[in-house]
Amino acid sequence: VEHLLGIKYLKETDIDLIFRTADHFKEVINRPIKKVPSLRDITIANLFFENSTRTKLSFELAEKRLSADVINFSAGQSSVKKGETLIDTVNNILAMKVDIVVMRHASVGAGVFLSKHVDAKIINAGDGTHEHPTQALLDSYSIREKLGNVKGKKIVIVGDVLHSRVALSNIFALQLQGAKVKVCGPTTLIPKYISSLGVEVETNLKKALEWCDVANVLRVQHERMDIKYFPSTREYTQLFGINQEILDNLDKKIVIMHPGPINRGVEITSDVADSNQSIILNQVENGVAVRMAVIYLLAQQVKR
Numbered sequence: 001v002e003h004l005l006g007i008k009y010l011k012e013t014d015i016d017l018i019f020r021t022a023d024h025f026k027e028v029i030n031r032p033i034k035k036v037p038s039l040r041d042i043t044i045a046n047l048f049f050e051n052s053t054r055t056k057l058s059f060e061l062a063e064k065r066l067s068a069d070v071i072n073f074s075a076g077q078s079s080v081k082k083g084e085t086l087i088d089t090v091n092n093i094l095a096m097k098v099d100i101v102v103m104r105h106a107s108v109g110a111g112v113f114l115s116k117h118v119d120a121k122i123i124n125a126g127d128g129t130h131e132h133p134t135q136a137l138l139d140s141y142s143i144r145e146k147l148g149n150v151k152g153k154k155i156v157i158v159g160d161v162l163h164s165r166v167a168l169s170n171i172f173a174l175q176l177q178g179a180k181v182k183v184c185g186p187t188t189l190i191p192k193y194i195s196s197l198g199v200e201v202e203t204n205l206k207k208a209l210e211w212c213d214v215a216n217v218l219r220v221q222h223e224r225m226d227i228k229y230f231p232s233t234r235e236y237t238q239l240f241g242i243n244q245e246i247l248d249n250l251d252k253k254i255v256i257m258h259p260g261p262i263n264r265g266v267e268i269t270s271d272v273a274d275s276n277q278s279i280i281l282n283q284v285e286n287g288v289a290v291r292m293a294v295i296y297l298l299a300q301q302v303k304r
């Protein structure tokens with residue numbers, strides 16, 4: 001593939017190649033000297049038009065571990081505030097001889113749009129409520145690391161699926177690798193198209209958790225909601241919040257994931273998020289190796 005715009009453009013063999021490459025980089029970043037000189041001749045711009053902690057820092061670190069030159073752009077402190085368009089912004093940055101653009105943007109399809117108008121490799125770091133492909137890759141990589149394989153595993157994605165780019169990318173990635181996927185949440189927060197993806201909806205949290213090997217718990221995205229959404233935060237927590245008591249009443253020990261940032265006490269309690277069933281910080285750790293792999297593989301196509 002020419003860019004990483006979404007998981008829906010990948011094949012299973014692409015994911016396999018990314019994971020085998022990430023295995024190598026995971027070993028590299030655990031050495032005393034964590035850097036490799038692979039991308040010394042490559043320049044990467046990280047363009048964040050929406051807020052980020054994990055994705056932004058993880059991409060920057062991955063790029064630096066590969067010895068690329070890195071520039072960072074946050075829309076809030078830029079000439080976007082003076083009305084400059086996305087294409088003008090990116091073309092001005094590319095005029096400084098940038099090879100790869102990592103972009104997070106509030107608009108669905110922003111990465112695809114950019115890939116048709118500018119001459120650079122594009123990596124989608126999250127486009128609105130659509131896709132977050134590197135998050136899904138690091139999530140699957142973390143399941144593979146914890147359980148040995150993704151194929152045949154039962155994953156439930158719990159919560160605010162409607163506003164989640166993590167959910168859609170995870171569904172595509174998990175299905176490509178032969179996992180079984182369900183979603184669980186209030187019907188107001190489950191998009192109508194979900195059944196057309198071959199994903200079953202379970203509105204009973206206990207049943208969903210009894211079924212699964214892994215629960216990937218989503219953040220309730222208050223900033224993308226308006227008043228019409230039911231349930232309220234308190235009702236949501238009562239019906240869909242994951243706490244230790246619920247987990248202790250299951251027959252087996254399931255793996256708990258969350259892409260972050262966490263609303264502690266809303267979709268998940270602190271004791272669960274910080275427990276030994278949680279692989280939340282492993283996900284963050286693996287994000288660097290997975291993003292190194294994605295950047296490294298795309299950089300092989302940059303004309304030098």
Ligand code: CP
Pocket residue numbers: 051052053054055056126132135259260261
């Ligand atoms: N998981 C994730 O995308 O987190 P950030 O919004 O902090 O990057």
